[in-house]
Amino acid sequence: MKPGNFTRRLLYWASVAAGLVLAIVPLPAWLDVVRPDLALLAILYWILTSPRIAGLGYAWLAGLFLDVLRGMTLGQHALGFLVVAFLAHRLQLRMRMFPILHQAASVMLLLGVYHFVIFWTDGLTGHGYTGWNRWLPVLTGALLWPLIVAAGDSVTRRSR
Amino acid sequence: MVELSHDTRPIIGRGPPLVATFVTLAAASIALMVADDRYAHLDRVRHWLSAGAYPVQVAVDTPFRAWNWLTDSFADRSRLRQENLELTARLRLANLQLQRFAALEDENRRLRDMRENSAGIAERVLVSSILNVDLDPFRHRIVVDKGSEDGVFKGQAVLDGEGIFGQVTRVHSHSAEVILISDAEHAIPVQSNRSGVRTIAVGTGDSSKLSLPFVTVESDIQPGDLLISTGIGGVFPRGYPVAEVTRVERTPAATFALVDARPTANLDREREVLLVWFDPADPEVEESATTAAEPTAADGQAEAASGTPPVAAPAAAPPESGAGE
Incomplete structure (x- = not known):
């Protein structure tokens, strides 16, 4: 395994874990309703950028922990x-x-599928x-996506 | 025809194919959901999974707690003095009421002893703080920092200083999940303190509103009536305030009146709640004297109303009738 791979794996786990923690941080009621699914967005980002690292197993475990x-x-x-x-892996x-x-x-669309499942x-x-x-988090998640990509890219570029 | 694989992982050591993993895990999650929802098989599993979740919840809670502590400890002197004065005044008032109450309680206990029934009076309470954790914006659930280690059990009544708060739905070793009375899945048997009319208060998903869907048009319920717990069902102790009726709308053509009530407990502002142990013996239909007695003209009426349905009560009381349906 390349050393770069390892830090990426670590980043992947850490970012999803952070997303899970942020999912239960108390927010004022109006923000609570639009709270984006950061853990899922992190998973999506990593699947799109490094599909060899981000598999299905960890995504599933993260979801279970959120439950x-x-x-x-x-x-x-x-x-x-x-x-x-x-779906993200296929697409x-x-x-x-x-x-x-x-x-x-x-x-x-993917967030919509997720919220439909829930x-x-x-x-x-x-x-x-x-x-x-x-259904509001679907919208906020999509609006947040460019930011997530920008943040993720800047971090991974540094670690490369 | 050759098709390009979507799987871009290396060919050697790539593990099981995506579809196989997907199908396996999907089946696993469906099995989990069925087992968790339809049967109680997973209580143990959840118990030790929550051992992993608890540190996270505490970690989320800590900065907020620290902030509260900081603001408390650096509160300015004049505010503290003001608060102190207010509290002293309130304490004096409460003591005054307590004097009368003590005599009433004694009398009540004597009367109950005579009838060999001292059920429904809270015996032991445990103060526990609410963890600053958001569970789900559309469910009114909270996490408290006491669990099975402290003797908390499923279905335990939770109160705050102002009235009934909710009940415990899940117990972990160091924390417990509480469903509030305002959750849309919660229902609690109540009784009007003034007229003795008994009904059920259902949560609406709005923390400032309960709904009373089963009040017939002829029932004697008015805005301003205090609704108290009946103790029927054995989940909640009897005679604690639940809500105050805010709106009654009667359309003569309908069977049921539209009745809303506002919970007396501070459902969305409280930081600490009380877990209550009491002796849930046979609930009996009678006027409860544990709330502040109000010697009004309605007394005679109340006796008449409360005397009517004594037999049907135990039948309508499965052990968890107040629990989420």
Whole structure:
């Protein structure tokens, strides 16, 4: 394994872990509703930039840990993260060629899939909340995507 | 026809194919969800998974706690003095009420002893702080810093200084998850302190509103009525304030009136809550005297109302009728 690979792996784990922690940091109510799914965005970024490092297993584990952290039915976020990671892996060759806005749009689609999985499993387990504002993180996540890419690129370039 | 593989990992040592991993893990998560939601098999698994989650929650909580501590310890003198004065005044008032209350409680206990029933009075409380952690913006859940190590159990009632707060839904070794009475999945049996009408208060997902969907149009409920816990169901101790009725709308054509109430507990502002142990013996329908007695003209009416449905009560009381449905 190349040494650069190892630091990348470390960065990957650390960024997703940070995203998980930020998922439960207390925020004022209006910000809480639009809180972007930073852990998932981090996973997406790493799948697009270094698919050999970011596999499905860690994404799944991260989702499972998020379930435990937030006290949801075990497996909900795990399934959501897994589906998105899988789709991103399949689309990765195409998506990394997209211009940034186009890429943000496809990330929005993936986030939509993720929130749909959560919404659906919520409904199946009888916790359904059907308000429109549960879909807001999809939008904020997509808006945040260019920033995530910029931040990630600047960090990985330095570590190279 | 040759197709390019989407899998760009190195051919040697790339591990199982993506699709296989995906299918395996997806099946695993679905199995987990079914096991967790439909059966209680995973309580143990969750228990030790949460051992990993607890340090994270504490780490998130610590800076906020430190900030609170800092602002508390460097509060300026005049504010502290002001607060002190207010608290002294409140304490004097409370003591005054307590004097009357002590006599009433004694009398109440004697009467209950005579009938061999001292159920529903809180026996032991444990103060615990709320961790500064956001779980889900659409569910009213909180995490408190006491767990099974401290004897906390599932279904335990949680109160704050002003009234009923919620109940414990999950217990970990050092923390517990509490569902608030305002969560849309929560329901609590209540009784009007004035008229004795019993009904159920359901959470709405709004921390300043409960809804009373099963009040018939003819029921004697008015805005301003204090709703107290009945103790039916054995989850909550009897006679603690739950909410105050804010709105009653009666349409003669409908069976049920539209009734809203505002929780008395500070659901969105509290930092510390009380976990309560009490003796949940047979709930009995009667006027509770544990809340501040209000000698009003409605007394006679209350007796009449509370005397009516004594038999049906135990049947309507499965051990967890207040729990999330």
